[in-house]
Amino acid sequence: MSTVTVPAAAPTLVVRTVTVDTDEPLLHLLPPGPVEQCASWVRQGEGLVGWGSAVSCETRGPSRFEDAREWWSAVTAGAVVRDEVGTSGSGLICFGSFPFADDSTEPARLVVPEVVVGRRDGRTFVTTITTRPELTPLETPGAAVPPAPPLDVAFADGALSPTAYAGAVAAAVGRITAGEVDKVVLARDLVVTSAEPIDPRWLLRRLADEYDNTWVFAVAGLVGATPELLVRRDQGLVTSRVLAGTIRRTGDDEKDLALAASLARSSKDLEEHEYAVRSVAEALAPHCSSINVPESPFVLHLPNVMHLATDVAAVAANGATALALAAALHPSAAVGGTPTADAVRIIGELERMDRGRYAGPVGWMDAAGDGAWGIALRCGAIDLNDPRQIRIFAGCGIVAGSDPESEVAESVAKLVPMRDALMDA
Numbered sequence: 545m546s547t548v549t550v551p552a553a554a555p556t557l558v559v560r561t562v563t564v565d566t567d568e569p570l571l572h573l574l575p576p577g578p579v580e581q582c583a584s585w586v587r588q589g590e591g592l593v594g595w596g597s598a599v600s601c602e603t604r605g606p607s608r609f610e611d612a613r614e615w616w617s618a619v620t621a622g623a624v625v626r627d628e629v630g631t632s633g634s635g636l637i638c639f640g641s642f643p644f645a646d647d648s649t650e651p652a653r654l655v656v657p658e659v660v661v662g663r664r665d666g667r668t669f670v671t672t673i674t675t676r677p678e679l680t681p682l683e684t685p686g687a688a689v690p691p692a693p694p695l696d697v698a699f700a701d702g703a704l705s706p707t708a709y710a711g712a713v714a715a716a717v718g719r720i721t722a723g724e725v726d727k728v729v730l731a732r733d734l735v736v737t738s739a740e741p742i743d744p745r746w747l748l749r750r751l752a753d754e755y756d757n758t759w760v761f762a763v764a765g766l767v768g769a770t771p772e773l774l775v776r777r778d779q780g781l782v783t784s785r786v787l788a789g790t791i792r793r794t795g796d797d798e799k800d801l802a803l804a805a806s807l808a809r810s811s812k813d814l815e816e817h818e819y820a821v822r823s824v825a826e827a828l829a830p831h832c833s834s835i836n837v838p839e840s841p842f843v844l845h846l847p848n849v850m851h852l853a854t855d856v857a858a859v860a861a862n863g864a865t866a867l868a869l870a871a872a873l874h875p876s877a878a879v880g881g882t883p884t885a886d887a888v889r890i891i892g893e894l895e896r897m898d899r900g901r902y903a904g905p906v907g908w909m910d911a912a913g914d915g916a917w918g919i920a921l922r923c924g925a926i927d928l929n930d931p932r933q934i935r936i937f938a939g940c941g942i943v944a945g946s947d948p949e950s951e952v953a954e955s956v957a958k959l960v961p962m963r964d965a966l967m968d969a
């Protein structure tokens with residue numbers, strides 16, 4: 545069953561975007577405030593941050609993407625927008641984050657902030673969104689009070705201990721060998737507690753400092769730095785960055801280069817990667833023209849791991865919006881498996897947890913159908929009822945040749961960004 549929580553009569557939004565003159569890093573503009581009202585989609589200093597909540601929506605179940613579309617089209621239809629900037633991310637936008645599974649107990653959360661600050665090609669703009677009929681005076685946002693680090697941080701196993709996770713990987717390999725599926729992505733979680741409420745702004749700054757090759761995101765308490773772009777639509781142009789196939793970094797540059805070369809030749813990783821790329825190309829095909837899939841992947845270097853990566857490009861057809869494309873692509877083989885439905889069923893049996901919004905689409909969209917949706921990886925979900933707690937996640941693609949111990953080590957490496965971000969600098 546699906547439930548949509550929208551104000552009975554959605555108020556008319558009055559939206560204004562103007563250029564502003566500030567060099568302050570976007571993430572430094574975010575003021576302190578409720579966890580659920582801190583929003584970010586930032587990469588290499590550009591992107592969008594937002595705070596406050598002009599309107600929001602929660603929806604559950606298999607129809608969550610369709611519900612979100614309906615809600616967004618009602619919100620945008622009734623808005624009065626004066627956009628003096630006219631670039632990607634200016635005007636009326638909303639941030640959003642969707643649970644991985646149809647049967648998750650967690651809702652998808654969409655929020656239109658009261659203030660959005662964006663930066664594109666070095667140009668900064670601010671959008672104010674109000675439900676009041678008169679325009680409020682604009683102030684250039686200034687550097688906010690800096691966040692404090694989490695205090696007395698303690699880590700505990702979530703649903704599966706490392707040993708139990710290794711057992712789940714072995715069980716998955718068994719089911720692959722038995723011919724049930726080709727690939728299944730298995731994840732595990734850690735429950736982290738702090739003595740004080742966790743400030744998402746602390747995590748965002750730490751992640752952005754360390755992982756500039758990623759999209760640093762926050763939506764309603766889900767905070768992380770994902771290297772994987774499910775789909776971006778920019779004036780109808782579609783791109784997707786597909787990752788699958790991973791190797792841990794050693795910290796020794798020379799060794800890492802040799803490892804990168806071996807990753808690009810590893811048949812296990814190339815096979816795993818191929819499943820993921822194919823699932824993306826096939827899901828885009830009905831909604832796009834001129835799909836371009838490079839013949840072989842490149843190696844994406846991150847501070848903790850390296851991935852095989854492929855950037856798929858296409859042109860949106862039939863007015864397919866970024867949200868519609870994300871809905872069509874989710875769950876890709878990078879976070880589900882192959883074939884999708886069987887892999888998702890096995891995930892439900894072996895992981896013993898609700899992924900919540902981990903591995904679901906996270907990002908933003910505008911009124912014209914453009915937007916960017918990443919896959920929520922290398923992230924954690926701050927408990928909105930008790931913000932002293934955060935669940936952090938990592939998963940690994942399992943294929944016939946996977947070794948349980950190596951997958952445990954890979955999951956540990958994938959937890960590093962959030963683990964480090966939770967510690968004092």
Ligand SMILES: C=C(O[C@@H]1C=C(C(=O)O)C=C[C@H]1O)C(=O)O
Nearest residue numbers: 787788789790878938939940941
């Ligand atoms: C599932 C995760 O990562 C995914 C799995 C990968 C793999 O198994 O090689 C690589 C990148 C992501 O597509 C995660 O980080 O939690």
